[in-house]
Amino acid sequence: MKVKPSEYKKRNMTIWNEVAPRYHKRWASSNQGPFQSTKKLVELVNVKKGNKILDVACGTGVVTKKLGEKVGKIGYVIGADTSVTAIKIAKKWNDKSSNLLFVNADAENFSFKEKFDIITCQYALFFFPNAVKALKNMRKYLDESGTLGISVHGHKDRVPFFGNILDAVTQFIPDYIPPGTPSLDRYGTKKSLRDEVKKVGFSKISVKDFVFKYSPGNFDDYWGDYLRYVAKPIKEKLNLLERSQRKELKEMVKENTKQYTKRNGIIEFPWEVLILTAKY
Ligand SMILES: C[S@@+](CC[C@H](N)C(=O)[O-])C[C@H]1O[C@@H](n2cnc3c(N)ncnc32)[C@H](O)[C@@H]1O
Numbered sequence: 001m002k003v004k005p006s007e008y009k010k011r012n013m014t015i016w017n018e019v020a021p022r023y024h025k026r027w028a029s030s031n032q033g034p035f036q037s038t039k040k041l042v043e044l045v046n047v048k049k050g051n052k053i054l055d056v057a058c059g060t061g062v063v064t065k066k067l068g069e070k071v072g073k074i075g076y077v078i079g080a081d082t083s084v085t086a087i088k089i090a091k092k093w094n095d096k097s098s099n100l101l102f103v104n105a106d107a108e109n110f111s112f113k114e115k116f117d118i119i120t121c122q123y124a125l126f127f128f129p130n131a132v133k134a135l136k137n138m139r140k141y142l143d144e145s146g147t148l149g150i151s152v153h154g155h156k157d158r159v160p161f162f163g164n165i166l167d168a169v170t171q172f173i174p175d176y177i178p179p180g181t182p183s184l185d186r187y188g189t190k191k192s193l194r195d196e197v198k199k200v201g202f203s204k205i206s207v208k209d210f211v212f213k214y215s216p217g218n219f220d221d222y223w224g225d226y227l228r229y230v231a232k233p234i235k236e237k238l239n240l241l242e243r244s245q246r247k248e249l250k251e252m253v254k255e256n257t258k259q260y261t262k263r264n265g266i267i268e269f270p271w272e273v274l275i276l277t278a279k280y
Helices: 005-026 033-044 062-071 084-093 131-140 160-172 190-199 219-229 232-239 243-260
Strands: 052-056 076-081 100-104 116-122 142-153 203-217 267-279
Touching (some): 005 219, 005 232, 033 116, 033 142, 033 203, 033 267, 052 131, 062 116, 076 084, 084 100, 116 131, 131 190, 142 190, 190 203, 190 267, 203 219, 219 243
Parallel strands (some): 052 116, 076 100, 116 142
Antiparallel strands (some): 142 267, 203 267
């Protein structure tokens, strides 16, 4: 049975409420691996003092904070996200920044009184069941001289951190990702990302390709951390595997990881990130 967009969204909100604290600690606040993109995105949207910025699907606020450092006291940044937990964390670690505001809002349905000079959205476009609706909404609230900045992960074959596990797990659990779930790497090529943004009417679209390095440690660290950090509904599916299947799955992931493993056992993954900028 296919998942309805509204159900998917609800499930996603539950997942993000559960994983936000781990996500913030392990990923977002680390500036490691793919999160080197935060700095790049902020550079590419060319922030000026006094700018009004909206950071869509801001999560725990890492991009929002960096943008806030650039707009000065006369500018401000609004971070918007559907996860109540993520917004709570964002507010907590940014409570001294008077030019940041965090709100709960859905990318497909938000409305504000003002228009923004810059709108950013890092690692979230692929979560929106109706990304076109979200992009239209972003354009509606972007000033006519404004800039859009979007970061996404590359296709899973160029992000082996995800691909290695996904390729193996789906052989054991075909509905690991429920049918009808929007594919998380559907904007993982320059063309697919550009085309979606073009559809909505944005101009001067440019997509830059970055390959960052990420080391999750050795194989046991990589696999152990995956099992430790994965969201509950996914973990429940993994727990249904027989012991022998689990063992086989682990071996398969290990095999997939071999080509990225150095002699000392440490894995070093390449991680492709695409950053798009566009004008109204
Ligand atoms: C991978 S995190 C990225 C967070 C942040 N932009 C960053 O770079 O750390 C994805 C975020 O998208 C949010 N999200 C998913 N669907 C959303 C929607 N429809 N509207 C707003 N936020 C959404 C999740 O709650 C989560 O915080």
